[in-house]
Amino acid sequence: xxxxxxxxxxxxxxxxxxxGMTTAEYAMGTLAACGFAxxxxxxxxxxxxxxxxxxxxxxxxxAQF
Numbered sequence: 001x002x003x004x005x006x007x008x009x010x011x012x013x014x015x016x017x018x019x020g021m022t023t024a025e026y027a028m029g030t031l032a033a034c035g036f037a038x039x040x041x042x043x044x045x046x047x048x049x050x051x052x053x054x055x056x057x058x059x060x061x062x063a064q065f
Contacts, residue, residue, distance in 0.1 A: 043049055 044053075
């Protein structure tokens with residue numbers, strides 16, 4: 001009985017101690033995702049990648065079946 005009570009008290013204390021961390025973790029994850037999206041956008045909209053994608057799509061549309 002006492003062990004269950006101690007376990008519940010310890011779990012509640014851990015939850016309170018880490019309550020503010022989730023917001024910071026979400027903020028850092030969001031910033032990282034936005035940074036990655038910006039880099040990916042720059043790469044995809046570059047001339048060389050755009051030409052390669054256009055060539056790939058044209059080959060796919062003109063394929064013989």
